[in-house]
Amino acid sequence: MKRKFGPFLFLLPSIGLLMAILLYPLGFSLFYSFQNWNLQISPIPQGFVGFTNYVMAFRDPHFLTSLTNTMFITFISTTLQLVLGMGIALLLNARLKGTSLVRTLIILPVTIAPLVVGFIFRYMLYSDGVLSFILRTLGFSLPEAGILGSGATAIWAIIFTDTWQWTPFFAIILLAGLQAIPTHILEAAKVDGASGLQVFWYIMLPHLKFVLSIVLMIRFMKTFNLFDIIHILTRGGPGAATRTLSYNLYYAGLRYFNVGYASALAWIMIAIVIVLINIYIAIAFKEKEL
Amino acid sequence: MSEDRISRRTFLKGLGTSALAFGFSTFLRRQSAFAQDPSINFLTIQDPFFFSYEELLSEFEEETGIQVKLQGRSTDEIHAELVNSFVAEQKGLDVVGIDQMWLSQYAENKWIIPLDEYIKDDNDEFKPEELVPEVIHSMNEWRGSIYSIPSCAYTMLSFYRKDLFEEAGLTPPPEQQEDWWTWDKHLEYVRELDKLEDVDGTVIVGASPVPIVHMYSQLQASKGARWFEQFPESPWDFTPTINSAENREALEAYKELYDHSPAESISYVWFDAGTAFSTQDIGLYYWWTSYAYLMRRAGYMSDEKSPNFGKIDYGVIPHQPEVDQLTSIGGFSFGIPRYSQSKNEAWEFIKWASSTETQKKMAVTEPQLFSDFYREPLYEDEELEELYPWLPVQREAFAKGNGKLVRPPIPIYTTLEGFYGSELNKVLAGNKSPEKALEDTQKNFETTLKQNFYIPDYSGEDYNDTLENTEKLLQDLAS
Numbered sequence: 001m002k003r004k005f006g007p008f009l010f011l012l013p014s015i016g017l018l019m020a021i022l023l024y025p026l027g028f029s030l031f032y033s034f035q036n037w038n039l040q041i042s043p044i045p046q047g048f049v050g051f052t053n054y055v056m057a058f059r060d061p062h063f064l065t066s067l068t069n070t071m072f073i074t075f076i077s078t079t080l081q082l083v084l085g086m087g088i089a090l091l092l093n094a095r096l097k098g099t100s101l102v103r104t105l106i107i108l109p110v111t112i113a114p115l116v117v118g119f120i121f122r123y124m125l126y127s128d129g130v131l132s133f134i135l136r137t138l139g140f141s142l143p144e145a146g147i148l149g150s151g152a153t154a155i156w157a158i159i160f161t162d163t164w165q166w167t168p169f170f171a172i173i174l175l176a177g178l179q180a181i182p183t184h185i186l187e188a189a190k191v192d193g194a195s196g197l198q199v200f201w202y203i204m205l206p207h208l209k210f211v212l213s214i215v216l217m218i219r220f221m222k223t224f225n226l227f228d229i230i231h232i233l234t235r236g237g238p239g240a241a242t243r244t245l246s247y248n249l250y251y252a253g254l255r256y257f258n259v260g261y262a263s264a265l266a267w268i269m270i271a272i273v274i275v276l277i278n279i280y281i282a283i284a285f286k287e288k289e290l
Numbered sequence: 291m292s293e294d295r296i297s298r299r300t301f302l303k304g305l306g307t308s309a310l311a312f313g314f315s316t317f318l319r320r321q322s323a324f325a326q327d328p329s330i331n332f333l334t335i336q337d338p339f340f341f342s343y344e345e346l347l348s349e350f351e352e353e354t355g356i357q358v359k360l361q362g363r364s365t366d367e368i369h370a371e372l373v374n375s376f377v378a379e380q381k382g383l384d385v386v387g388i389d390q391m392w393l394s395q396y397a398e399n400k401w402i403i404p405l406d407e408y409i410k411d412d413n414d415e416f417k418p419e420e421l422v423p424e425v426i427h428s429m430n431e432w433r434g435s436i437y438s439i440p441s442c443a444y445t446m447l448s449f450y451r452k453d454l455f456e457e458a459g460l461t462p463p464p465e466q467q468e469d470w471w472t473w474d475k476h477l478e479y480v481r482e483l484d485k486l487e488d489v490d491g492t493v494i495v496g497a498s499p500v501p502i503v504h505m506y507s508q509l510q511a512s513k514g515a516r517w518f519e520q521f522p523e524s525p526w527d528f529t530p531t532i533n534s535a536e537n538r539e540a541l542e543a544y545k546e547l548y549d550h551s552p553a554e555s556i557s558y559v560w561f562d563a564g565t566a567f568s569t570q571d572i573g574l575y576y577w578w579t580s581y582a583y584l585m586r587r588a589g590y591m592s593d594e595k596s597p598n599f600g601k602i603d604y605g606v607i608p609h610q611p612e613v614d615q616l617t618s619i620g621g622f623s624f625g626i627p628r629y630s631q632s633k634n635e636a637w638e639f640i641k642w643a644s645s646t647e648t649q650k651k652m653a654v655t656e657p658q659l660f661s662d663f664y665r666e667p668l669y670e671d672e673e674l675e676e677l678y679p680w681l682p683v684q685r686e687a688f689a690k691g692n693g694k695l696v697r698p699p700i701p702i703y704t705t706l707e708g709f710y711g712s713e714l715n716k717v718l719a720g721n722k723s724p725e726k727a728l729e730d731t732q733k734n735f736e737t738t739l740k741q742n743f744y745i746p747d748y749s750g751e752d753y754n755d756t757l758e759n760t761e762k763l764l765q766d767l768a769s
Binding site (some may be wrong): 061234 | 702
């Protein structure tokens with residue numbers, strides 16, 4: 001009996017702490033998502049309203065656009081970061097000349113606050129900014145309203161900025177994964193006459209699979225909630241071209257102070273992420289027990 | 291047990307002694323804090339006035355012995371931080387910077403205190419009779435009480451480039467309203483200026499949701515379009531009137547102004563338009579009065595002189611024939627949170643910060659970036675007029691001002707503004723026609739106002755919120 005429950009008794013403080021910092025806020029927001037609580041009107045909730053806040057969210061003319069934009073930015077941005085990050089990790093792993101310096105420098109974008117990154121790119125993306133100048137010099141025809149002023153290019157500017165900042169994160173994690181591959185396996189493959197591509201495909205990638213899946217999952221969830229860069233670069237515009245779910249949530253909660261509605265929006269986002277992540281886990285980790 | 295190991299008893303003794311020492315030192319620190327000069331926390335937006343106060347705070351501290359901890363925030367941050375601190379009933383804030391659009395929300399939720407008693411008790415020193423009534427009515431009065439005192443007050447002016455006007459052979463905008471200076475004439479001028487080589491006729495602010503509403507609402511108000519059936523005069527009727535013929539005309543005109551602006555002004559926020567005008571070749575635009583001094587620089591609060599310095603002049607904004615002119619009034623104010631524990635010290639600070647003497651010092655002290663006055667004597671000061679030559683035009687603009695009509699500061703204004711701004715931006719982006727955007731705005735206003743019990747019948751009590759009543763209130767407080 002003692003042996004059966006002993007370990008759980010020791011775990012209780014941790015479980016209690018976890019409940020307090022994780023479950024309480026979630027429960028709090030779930031409860032208020034069914035309440036009419038708008039801090040513009042009253043400092044206290046005005047009563048139970050059932051699913052009204054959820055219905056309002058789905059009826060919001062910007063909801064579908066925001067959902068589409070969120071998914072588009074998340075998928076494209078995460079994929080680009082993965083591909084580029086892998087490329088950089090492979091280059092760094094090749095131990096070419098100057099690699100150690102590059103390895104130190106490459107982490108810099110990750111250390112800058114996204115708000116600052118937003119401001120830097122905002123000025124670079126203006127018509128007289130350096131990025132616009134480079135693109136024009138390369139022969140690209142830019143929209144008259146500027147990269148950030150056109151719906152067709154503004155969303156790509158956000159993806160580009162996010163990719164610039166977070167590709168190094170992929171690169172560093174994947175580099176650590178690459179360096180953990182036992183060298184004798186790589187050497188054996190070379191002795192057996194495997195090409196570079198074959199080594200990457202049949203040895204490196206299977207070894208990286210777990211690390212890759214985890215880092216992809218983390219970035220997917222972070223990009224799904226991307227807000228700062230959008231706020232600084234486009235404020236969701238032009239029109240609703242770069243509105244995302246987290247941007248709507250920010251406005252509902254911290255600009256309009258509609259706590260009930262913002263809580264409902266937050267729970268819709270949580271539900272979407274849970275569904276997507278569980279599908280992903282089922283596919284990516286089917287051979288591993290999590 | 292070996293000698294160098296600590297026994298449980300020794301450990302507990304040590305712990306107990308440390309706890310006692312900590313408790314005693316905390317007590318001593320508190321005692322010494324009480325013995326020290328009193329201090330207040332002042333949280334506000336980092337508009338130009340913030341930097342002027344920063345320069346002068348030591349004078350207040352020397353005069354009164356009250357220490358001021360000044361903290362600045364961006365527009366996006368401050369409202370959220372204030373509401374969160376009020377909801378959490380935090381006691382750490384003593385003076386807070388309030389945008390006029392938040393006043394009713396803070397006042398109705400009793401998060402800030404009315405200042406009438408403070409003003410009345412101190413009227414010989416505070417001099418309420420000096421205040422520009424249009425400013426107080428627009429920014430500080432709610433339901434017949436003064437809840438805040440301005441820290442800066444802005445209204446709208448026309449800004450034009452003298453050299454480009456000369457080149458195009460145009461008569462400059464007048465310094466007082468004249469019949470010929472209409473919005474149609476403004477648009478005609480913009481078209482003419484746009485024809486000059488490498489010149490944009492005008493510049494607009496297009497970023498949604500807030501910045502675009504700031505600029506557009508001036509045009510809307512001048513054209514005679516209103517947000518609601520009746521507000522702020524009683525009886526309050528919040529039936530939205532946003533989808534009106536006057537507003538459609540205004541929005542079509544705004545769209546045309548955008549067509550003659552730098553194309554990327556669709557994503558311009560406040561200072562982007564000012565910076566564009568001060569550094570590029572743009573003929574004419576209208577904007578907040580603070581840009582009169584900000585545009586002397588090459589960028590917002592930049593040390594570099596504008597390349598257009600000396601070429602920019604000022605006039606009143608155009609009017610719409612047969613419609614009473616109405617100018618926008620905006621700005622930030624000081625308020626005292628209900629949870630402040632140093633309310634008297636906070637009032638001492640507000641009294642000092644809003645006095646004619648301090649305001650003048652703010653204006654004459656380098657970098658001379660402050661002319662957002664709301665006290666009459668400052669508009670009669672020759673030294674100030676020399677430094678800020680647009681002051682007579684600014685005073686004229688205030689005389690036609692009513693911020694409550696241009697942007698009605700009801701508690702749910704921010705929500706309405708959010709939707710409105712987004713729809714206005716869609717018109718500029720070509721996603722919607724002006725008709726469709728206003729139709730959708732009207733529908734959204736109706737839904738939001740219904741959800742919050744403003745229509746069909748307003749559930750609260752109304753108040754006859756007129757300029758005359760604010761003037762009476764100020765007279766009463768001065769007597």
